[in-house]
Amino acid sequence: MEHEAILILSGGLDSTVLLYHLLEKGVRPLAVTMRYGQKHDTEVTMARRTAAACSISHRVVDLPLDTIFSSSTLLKGGATIPDGHYSDETQRSTVVPNRNLILLALAAGIAEDRGCSDVYYGAHATDRAIYPDCRPAFIRAASAACEEGTYHRVRVRAPFQDWSKTDIVREGARLGVPFENTWSCYKGGPTPCGTCGTCVERREAFCKAGIKDTGV
Amino acid sequence: MEHEAILILSGGLDSTVLLYHLLEKGVRPLAVTMRYGQKHDTEVTMARRTAAACSISHRVVDLPLDTIFSSSTLLKGGATIPDGHYSDETQRSTVVPNRNLILLALAAGIAEDRGCSDVYYGAHATDRAIYPDCRPAFIRAASAACEEGTYHRVRVRAPFQDWSKTDIVREGARLGVPFENTWSCYKGGPTPCGTCGTCVERREAFCKAGIKDTGV
Numbered sequence: 459m460e461h462e463a464i465l466i467l468s469g470g471l472d473s474t475v476l477l478y479h480l481l482e483k484g485v486r487p488l489a490v491t492m493r494y495g496q497k498h499d500t501e502v503t504m505a506r507r508t509a510a511a512c513s514i515s516h517r518v519v520d521l522p523l524d525t526i527f528s529s530s531t532l533l534k535g536g537a538t539i540p541d542g543h544y545s546d547e548t549q550r551s552t553v554v555p556n557r558n559l560i561l562l563a564l565a566a567g568i569a570e571d572r573g574c575s576d577v578y579y580g581a582h583a584t585d586r587a588i589y590p591d592c593r594p595a596f597i598r599a600a601s602a603a604c605e606e607g608t609y610h611r612v613r614v615r616a617p618f619q620d621w622s623k624t625d626i627v628r629e630g631a632r633l634g635v636p637f638e639n640t641w642s643c644y645k646g647g648p649t650p651c652g653t654c655g656t657c658v659e660r661r662e663a664f665c666k667a668g669i670k671d672t673g674v
Numbered sequence: 675m676e677h678e679a680i681l682i683l684s685g686g687l688d689s690t691v692l693l694y695h696l697l698e699k700g701v702r703p704l705a706v707t708m709r710y711g712q713k714h715d716t717e718v719t720m721a722r723r724t725a726a727a728c729s730i731s732h733r734v735v736d737l738p739l740d741t742i743f744s745s746s747t748l749l750k751g752g753a754t755i756p757d758g759h760y761s762d763e764t765q766r767s768t769v770v771p772n773r774n775l776i777l778l779a780l781a782a783g784i785a786e787d788r789g790c791s792d793v794y795y796g797a798h799a800t801d802r803a804i805y806p807d808c809r810p811a812f813i814r815a816a817s818a819a820c821e822e823g824t825y826h827r828v829r830v831r832a833p834f835q836d837w838s839k840t841d842i843v844r845e846g847a848r849l850g851v852p853f854e855n856t857w858s859c860y861k862g863g864p865t866p867c868g869t870c871g872t873c874v875e876r877r878e879a880f881c882k883a884g885i886k887d888t889g890v
Contacts, residue, residue: 550825556786557783
C-alpha cells in the first residue's frame with residue numbers, strides 16, 4: 459500500500475490546513491486536486507505549491523464540469539460571481555451541482571485502485587448554510603455510498619465538519635501553515651477581490667481569530 | 675423543466691431495455707453516456723444509435739478513468755480481460771473502482787443542473803456477485819448521498835435491481851427492443867468474443883429466456 463489515505467486538496471484554506479493537520483497526526487496522504495473548470499483555478503497552482511512544500515505525492519485530475527453544467531457561476535462560462543455575505547441566498551448560484559459527491563466518488567475510486575480506505579476532505583460548519591454537500595447528513599451518506607461501492611469499504615472523513623472557519627484559521631496558525639500558499643477568491647482575478655462570498659468568509663474568519671492573513 | 679429524468683445509457687443490454695421500459699411508462703429521459711476509457715467503447719456507438727432510434731436527447735460525457743485508475747482490466751491500457759463465468763472471482767479484475775458512484779454522482783449533478791430529480795440506471799441482480807455497486811445496499815446509499823447533496827433531492831432509481839438478466843431479456847423482447855443495437859462484450863473487438871464474463875452472462879440470459887439474440 460503506497461499511501462494510507464487520499465486527501466482532496468483544492469488549494470483553498472480549509473483543505474490546506476487539513477493537510478498540515480493530518481501530517482501532524484502522522485497521516486501522509488496522496489493529495490488529489492480536481493481541475494473541474496472553476497474560474498478560480500489559481501487554487502490548483504496553490505495546491506501544487508503546498509504539495510511540493512510538504513513533499514507529498516500529488517495528482518491533478520481534469521474533469522471539465524464547465525462543459526457539462528450550465529447553472530453555476532463558479533464555472534468558466536457561467537454568469538458573474540455574486541458579491542455578498544457567504545450565507546446569503548444570493549450565493550446559491552456559486553453551487554456546482556453535486557460537486558462534492560463527484561469529487562469524493564472519484565477520490566474513493568482512486569483509494570480503491572490503490573488499496574487504501576480513507577478519503578479526507580475539508581468540509582466545515584461555516585459552509586453549511588449554502589452548500590448541502592458540506593453538511594453532516596451528506597458526509598454520512600457519501601461515506602456509506604463509497605463504503606458500499608468498494609471492496610476496501612472506503613470511508614469519507616471530514617475532521618473539520620463541526621469546526622467553524624475561524625477554528626480552521628486558528629489551527630492553521632498553530633501549525634505554521636503558510637496562508638500565502640492558499641487561494642479562496644471565486645473570481646479568478648490576479649488578486650482576491652475582497653467582496654465575493656468566500657473572500658468575505660475568509661476575512662471574517664481571520665478577523666475573529668485575531669490572526670493576520672498573509673494570503674491577501 | 676426540459677426533462678423529467680436522467681437515464682445512464684451505456685449502450686449495453688440492461689440500460690437499453692430500461693430506456694424502452696421507461697418510455698412505455700411515459701418517462702422520456704435525457705440519456706447520458708459516459709466514455710470513461712472502457713475498451714468496449716462500441717457501446718457508446720450503440721447508445722447513440724438507440725437514442726436516435728427513440729428520438730430522445732442524448733449527451734456523451736468524457737471522463738477518462740483509464741488515465742486515473744490502473745487496476746481494472748476493463749479500461750484501456752489495463753491487462754487482458756479474463757475469460758470465464760460472470761460470477762467467478764476472476765471477474766473481479768473487470769471492476770472499475772467505484773465506477774457506478776462516479777457515474778451516478780455526475781448524472782445527479784446533471785439532474786440538479788436541469789432541475790429534475792430522478793436518475794435511472796440499469797443495475798440488476800445477476801451482476802451482484804462481482805459488482806458491489808449493483809447491490810441494493812449500494813443503490814440505497816448512493817440515492818441518499820445524491821439526495822443530501824442536491825437542492826432538488828435527486829434520487830437514484832434502479833427498477834431492475836431485483837430482476838435477473840433473463841428477466842431483462844424477456845422484458846426487452848416484450849417491448850420489441852432491437853437487441854442488435856446493444857453491445858455487451860468487454861473486449862472491444864469487432865465482434866463479441868463469446869468467452870468473456872459478460873458474453874457468457876448474455877448468452878446464458880437469452881438461452882434461459884428462450885429468445886434469439888440478434889446482437890451476436
